[in-house]
Every structure is written in structure tokens, then in C-alpha cells.
Amino acid sequence: xxxxxxxxxxxxxxxxxxxxxxxxxxxxxxxxxxxxxxxxxxxxxxxxxxxxxxxxxxxxxxxxxxxxxxxxxxxxxxxxxxxxxxxxxxxxxxxxxxxxxxxxxxxxxxxxxxxxxxxxxxxxxxxxxxxxxxxxxxxxxxxxxxxxxxxxxxxxxxxxxxxxxxxxxxx
Numbered sequence: 140x141x142x143x144x145x146x147x148x149x150x151x152x153x154x155x156x157x158x159x160x161x162x163x164x165x166x167x168x169x170x171x172x173x174x175x176x177x178x179x180x181x182x183x184x185x186x187x188x189x190x191x192x193x194x195x196x197x198x199x200x201x202x203x204x205x206x207x208x209x210x211x212x213x214x215x216x217x218x219x220x221x222x223x224x225x226x227x228x229x230x231x232x233x234x235x236x237x238x239x240x241x242x243x244x245x246x247x248x249x250x251x252x253x254x255x256x257x258x259x260x261x262x263x264x265x266x267x268x269x270x271x272x273x274x275x276x277x278x279x280x281x282x283x284x285x286x287x288x289x290x291x292x293x294x295x296x297x298x299x300x301x302x303x304x305x306x307x308x309x310x
Contacts, residue, residue, distance in 0.1 A: 173237060179229050
């Protein structure tokens with residue numbers, strides 16, 4: 140007997156669109172700017188060999204492909220600021236501005252306002268993929284100041300304010 144080899148948990152099938160958003164991520168700044176990045180599972184530009192010749196079948200034909208990026212104008216809101224972009228490659232991004240963003244603070248220092256966001260991929264008039272989540276406006280800074288000849292400080296500042304962190308997670 141060789142023991143427990145093979146499938147040992149539930150098995151399921153998952154269907155996905157041929158053309159889809161593989162990854163969606165963002166970067167925020169406390170003045171309200173949000174840069175949203177969408178990485179697709181296909182490319183509309185062909186790959187080229189070492190001589191610069193197009194490699195057949197390495198790109199997908201454009202069929203009115205566009206991405207609509209959206210971020211809520213208020214925390215937990217349903218009104219969105221949007222930016223529409225024609226797909227030009229596997230990686231696509233847009234900058235959106237939220238007016239007067241409410242900053243996220245750690246528990247005990249303030250509120251944790253979260254802004255819904257999403258990206259929708261369209262081929263022609265058909266939405267073929269969507270990814271969504273919630274984001275926050277905040278800065279995190281590690282401050283390592285010299286305390287004396289043998290001590291280096293290790294503090295964090297959230298939105299420019301030094302915060303006392305409780306607990307530890309050293310591995």
C-alpha cells in the first residue's frame with residue numbers, strides 16, 4: 140500500500156471566458172488619484188521573432204475591445220467615476236480622480252472608509268469579464284530612525300501620523 144496519493148478533496152469544474160481580465164490592481168494617493176491596472180489573458184499585439192517578423196497566431200483580433208474602469212465617488216457608494224479605454228495590449232491602465240477622499244485609519248485611530256471599484260471588459264457591446272473590489276486612500280511608511288549606537292527604531296506612520304502597532308508577526 141502506497142498510502143494517500145491522488146485526489147483527496149472535492150473536485151469541481153470552473154468555466155471562464157476565453158477573453159478575460161486576469162488581474163486587476165490599483166495604486167492610490169491621498170489627494171484622490173487612483174491608478175487602476177488591468178492585465179488581460181490575451182494580447183492584441185503580435186509577438187515577433189529575433190528578425191522582427193510577426194509570429195502568426197500570437198495575437199487576438201480586436202473586436203471593439205474596451206475596458207471601463209470605475210471607482211465610487213463616496214465610501215461604500217453607488218455613484219461611480221469612470222474611465223473608458225480601448226484595449227491596446229495585455230496591460231492597460233487609467234487614472235481616475237476622487238474628490239475629497241476620506242482617508243482610511245487603523246482601528247482606534249479613525250474610520251475605515253472603503254471605495255468600491257471595478258473593471259469591465261467588453262468585446263463589441265458584450266461584457267465578457269469583470270473584476271471588482273474595494274480600495275482605501277491611505278499611506279503607510281516604515282520609519283527606521285537611529286535611537287543610539289546599538290538601536291534602530293521600527294515604527295510606522297499611517298497618513299503621516301505615527302501609529303503604535305500592537306502585537307507581532309515575526310517569522
